[in-house]
Amino acid sequence: LSVQGTAEMEFVVDVFSVTITIHATAASSGEAIISGKKKTEQFLCLMRDKLGIAPENFRLESDSVRENYSGNHSYLYTKVVSIDIIADLSVLYKMTSLLGELSNVSYNVDFDLSNQPEKEKQVIEAAISNSREKAEIIACSLGKTIQGVDTVNLEYAASGAYRNLAKSVCVD
DSSP, X not given: OOOOOOOOOOOOOOEEEEEEXXXXXXXXXXXXXXXXXXXXXXXXXXXXXXXXXXXXXXXXXXXXXXXXXXXXXXXXXXXXXEEEEESOHHHHHHHHHHHTTSSSEEEEEEEEOSSHHHHHHHHXXXXXXXXXXXXXXXXXXXXXXXXXXXXXXXXXXXXXXXXXXXXXXXXX
């Protein structure tokens, strides 16, 4: 007897992963670096002073200076930092509103789950339970009983595994 168990669970998004990119452009690489570092310092001070987020809570993702050959010759400074915050739309709103006070800053927000391995375990356990129930129904209808399990195969559809929902309602 071979059965396939399935399970799907919904979890509330509880983490916002916010990635902030700070840009600066200047005629020389040194000027671009100085300007970029000032903008980075301004960003970190703004987050600390207005939201109470200490600079050490941000992760450095990348830091670069490169030549820009399009049109006028210049240098581009880019620093990417990120932070995971509790999924609170009012905090996210305040953070992104403060970014509006800066120039040449962009951001991206990804919606995520904390303790993802535990949530995956819950789904797997539900799929195993579903499989067991199906096997017992089939065996019972044939007047048989389940004696054991020979093999177990774990497969999941990656495309549907991480469908995240977040309400887009925000209160200032």
